[in-house]
Amino acid sequence: MATMTYLQAISSALRDELRADERVFVMGEDIGVFGGAFKVTDGLFEEFGPDRIMDTPLAESAIVGTAIGAAVVGMRPVCEMQFSDFISCGFDQLVNVAAKMHYRQGLAVPITVRLPSGGGFSGGPFHSQNPEAWFMHSPGIKVLAPSTAEDAKGLLHSAIRDPNPVCFMEHKHLYRRIKGEVPEGIYETPMTARIARPGSDLVVIAYGAMVHVALEATEDVDGASIEVLDLRSLVPLDVEAILDSVARCSKVVVVDEANSTCAAGAQVTALIAERAFEDLDGPVVRVATPDIPIPFSPPLEQAVLPSVERVREACRELLAY
Amino acid sequence: MPQMGVSVAEGTIVSWAKQIGDRVQADETICEISTDKIDTEVPAPVTGIVAAILVEVDTTVDVGAVLARIAPAHPQDDAPVSGATGGSGSRAPTPAFAAPAGPPAPPAPPATAGPPATAGPPAPAVPTPPATPTPEDAPDSGAPHANGVPARRYSPVVQRIAAEHGIDLGSVPGTGRGGRVRKQDVLAFVEAPPEAPMHIESPYRPDPAPAAGSGQLSRMRRQIGAHMKRSLETAAHCTTWIEVDMTRVQAARARLGVTALSYVAGAVIAALREHPQLNATLEGERYTQHSDINLGIAVSLGEDGLIVPVIQRAHELSVEGLASRIRDIAGRARSRQLTPDEVRGGTFTITNPGQYGSIMATPIINQPQVAILDLEAIVKRPVVVTDGDGNDSIAIRSMTILGLSWDHRALDGALSAQFLGSVKRGLENV
């Protein structure tokens, strides 16, 4: 075991895969000599060279599109979007070409698209988004969103080794703030949910950075026993784990950093309404970012992103219900 | 007027659900009556057209009195008798089922009024629970029960757990917002149901604090009063007390998750087996011993009064069976769902006011029975106990006082004391 930051864990997964599988290569904007906008690929260029740590033209559609081409002839490309927001420019390739390929003609498209996402640092409307729901609504794409260093590495291994297009939502705000023990070598984390903290009075369902918000918010809410369920994978969604938590806790707060409408949490909420109605002891409560672009100025941004206080208050209200 | 219990002599019309000319189906409610045992709806005995209403609302008549006449209906008589018909077979909207005149009900409010909870700090974090019906809603919402008690709403999980454990949610205290019953409340109730608040109102009890609205006594109060007064005037009341060590019962009931009352009921049944003279009724000079033990349990309806549902053939039940039946009938008593059969035929009654801490009472016999047992508070006391070798010591024991009011016309003090002794032995050797 080694202690790594979330960012180092991602970097470590890339390095291990590049060493283990010659089909793997990494492509993106400014990832080579410069080491990436967030330095995730720092040092990889020196070890693996320009063919495998490939600096691309500034063209997101081309990054995804050529990755698809390379994948269907046997490569395992890992694409980096400099910011997850920029995937909008590669959206068509991802949702129309990659996502539908296997269903239409049985051709697997093993690509991983890393999407540095999330806000909290005045990135403004184009560097702070959480676009995971866009892909959840595009059948054929898997969507992962780790919250810990261990899962960041293990899920990235799982993503690269998966025969499908995988959107790997890595949260920028966790890159250097989160540290943890990470097992040695290559290990694949299953695409299932994880109980971050067990509890029995209420469950907070979250993923990515919101897991940490949820844990902090529920450390002590009037002594209640509060579970935190870290989804880790949004597609596939761990339906059994969600239903199991709901059955035990009966009160549910669902937290999304993404905009509220049709977010991952909305899907979780719908699932609970459909499948766990008999287990509920109160309304499912959602805490999410309102349906506005993420504003730039710190007081504005802090006002809209789900905070520890908002989550705690939501739990307190629901516990009292 | 139907006979709603062996001792019921009269009943009062509370309301008519059908008017003259209305069509009524067999088994459809035609009117509501009140007797001193139960308030109930009266189902129409046949299908037809209400031809005459013979007893007006608030009028009390003897059992057996004719309340209304229903004319047999033929297919061609579908239209109301009194209405203008559109001809044979044409069915006009039946006035009987028309909604009361008034403004149409407003549409239901949208599920999420106001900004959604997720829309940021200004919005409340938790959607407000379903609002209680506004006055505008009230005529059509059906939210209040017929008796005026607002309907409680329960979450799906609470309803499911209650159904699984046969719990009447009306008896579960709620600790949620606005007294809402939460999952933990019903689970706690399953674990250890509180002592059911069951007792017979006694003239000797301190008067309850006057409620907000003073004035004319309710029908039920008047009926209870008359019934109690008649009992005091009829029976030769005498009360005998005995002290019982309930320590074993307390331990056993915690193990089984049942109430002490269930054990007392069990011990009473065993004692009645031993002394069947007390399982009896006395009407005038006619004394009848009963082979079945139909055990009445007094249930408080709060300010409304009380009712004594009866566990038929209680001698066939175990302590757990008694506990579950007591829960069931008490729950349905409070939600006014008892059937007439469940309040009649009692042969012995237990009342249980001990939950409020009182230690002694002189209960009034539930006529025409010959005795009533009173269970009071179970309190820990220093008690002299003697061990197997005859050594005495002082121990802390859970003690209670059982009071038996009995009718000196039917039996004597020795028998009542022996009966109480049997009950005591039963409880101390659980």
Added chain:
Amino acid sequence: MATETAEPAVGPAAHLELQDRTYLLRAMLLMRGIEERAMSLYRQGKVPGSFYDGFGQEAVSAGPAFAMAPEDRLCILHRDLAAHLIRGVTPVRILAQYMGRNAGITRGRDGNVHFGDHRLGCVGMVSMLPDMMLVATGMAMAFKLRGERRCALTWFGDGSTSRGDFHEAMNWAGVQRLPVIFVLENNQYAYSTPLEKQFAVDPVERAAAYGFVGVTVDGNDVEAMFEATRAARERAIAGRGPTLLEAVTMRMHGHAAHDDMKYVPKEQVELWRKRDPIDRQDNRLRELGVDVDTLRAEVHAEIDAATEHALASPMPDPDDVTTDVFAVGEADPLGDGHAPWSGFSRATVS
């Protein structure tokens, strides 16, 4: 870099044996025959959805596909049926595909010409047409990364040149000097939009701007199309980068079955009818003494049999409709396709 007009130095048939030239006619006849049959099935209500064909453009797909080796990879568009036939897709599977039957290449999951048999080295198109330019570029990128002598080829239309993916693919392929061939199928109209509303510069001129060769070819001459593609492939596998081939042709039917083409002047259609690619190849072969009538009869019989077979094949089972959204297990890459050009067998022998 300069654009050029393909002028084979040693005549149009320098690299084609008689059997190759006959094969090209056969492929075009099959394409036209299948599409005519499918249109008739469409009008009988047996083909659901819409129907698109490549009537008049048969040479644009037959020639380039014929120049591709088994290990090359193709992204084939909707007016390029001859490419599928040359790679080895049978007429019965194509007709079943049109009719949404289980025997179709996509088992009823996608319609009409939206298919590619991955076992034959082809990636099915999507409706956002120039998307496939990037996929082909990516395949070529993988070949280059791995040091393989292979190339990728894709078709796209004049309308596609207006989209960003056209630019991104051309730019990327130029930057990395990739072994990829872009066949611009200039058929005069993007749906109803004529060329003058699509671009201000002939798009073949743009190749130079991306740093590689642009070639304009007579898109109605199948042998010219073959030869230009063969040369482009030579460049590609020799590491000399991509080629943009502009095949000038004419879409002789509407955009789809419902389109009556009122927006096209009659004289334009008449002019192009005289340049019909099948008639031209037919005449060539007759002059060389080939029994074209027998060939036509064989093709006709083959299509009749395939139609009968396809009509008798079952529809897909709705119970399976939710399966295979995701791949499970190890991903199988594209397989090799048929490559009937005699030049490949000669190369193998030598």
